[in-house]
Amino acid sequence: MIILVPTPLRPFAGGLDAVKVSADTVAEALTGLTLAHPELRRHLFTSDGKLRAFVNLYLNDEDVRYLPEKEATAVKAADTLSIIPSIAGGD
């Protein structure tokens, strides 16, 4: 599946805007992502392994937080995982 990397996090993913991973669940996909790009880990997760609260994860167009199985949700090869961080620019 494809994981879309938002602009603020691209420097930590080697400049990539999308990363391909093989995974069966959302959690596995994230593990795959941070294995390939370890610098991303501290931007996405707290020290006790929880997803940071200013980062949102969407499986296709649904917020993973509100899926019944959350990060354990099964994913298909054609699915897209989007990381949506908060941005504040307006000026």
Add this chain to the structure above:
Amino acid sequence: MARTTDPIALPELTTDDLSRYSRHLILPEVGMEGQRRLKAARVLCVGTGGLGSPLAFYLAAAGIGTLGLVDFDVVDASNLQRQIIHSTKDIGRKKLDSAEEKLRALNPALNVVKHETMLSSANAFEILKDYDIVADGTDNFPTRYLVNDACVLLGKPNVYGSIFRFEGQASVFATEQGPCYRCLYPEPPPPGLVPSCAEGGVLGILPGLVGVIQATEAIKLILGKGESLIGRLLLVDALNMRFRELKLRKNPECPVCGPNPTVTELIDYDQFCGIMPETPQEKTVKNGIPQLSVKELKRRIDAGEDVFILDVREPYEYQIANIGGKLIPQNDVPQRLAEIDRDREIVVQCRSGARSQRIAEFLKQAGYAKVVNLAGGILAWSDEIDPKVQKY
């Protein structure tokens, strides 16, 4: 909502209005009643910069009755790449005055209310209370949370837009049935993680795209027509010209808009966002890195001291202006440590002092004993030491 929608109470349209808004009047979705609703509406634009420029312009063009503007800033040349409500002759002038002049030139019937202040917990309720809709065009996280909370607590929709480099977001928060900003982002990012437009750069057209989307959403709310972005997050990727949509839900545990709110009044948003007031100490040491002033650097150079300046900007920036430092762009530093002498004191320099601070901290962690950050960067050098060094 306090907004008047009772047709008897809506203001009448003048003959000037009828000719000016003819293209609206012949649209079934607007018509006479819709135009009268626009005329009755009071919208507050927080910020008259990148987002605020197109926002305010199009609201004025559409015939909004009252437009409030909040800004305390002054027009700078670097604004003109995107803040199109300001002109070259306005450089140095208050943004509020510049904006008011252009808005009234476009629509003399517009009632412009200027709020020359920084929005804060102390004044937000007082300022917001007289408006029906708030459009957030600010550029920092504390104000985003402040505007959101104030809108939820006062019951005013928050037409949201934000930008970063070439990506934008838009939605409508703080309606009764929809989510608020905190439902999407319960916590702000740690300070320094997401650069501002000044540090990260922004494609000039981007706030134009997003600001007009915000104006559109405000107008749709007033007219009560079309499908609002309530409950949807619009993502704009201007570089690839892709628009995506994500579903937003009201967080049942939202501390502000949920059924069991814990935030029932405005808080200290700087503290919430982890922004500590700068202590006198920090002017000299920040996160363990001593801050070197440009004056002190100049003194050392003139005294013939052995100074190693590490310039961590990009090659194109070095071409615009440099002070003779060794150029290693920030992303290359980890791979090129062999070129940075561990025995010398390293003065890390960038444009404004932000990137260099981060690289200085990185070097310290990598075991460099003597690292200092050039506070204010090449901009401070140009301001205080040598104006011939080009600012950009």
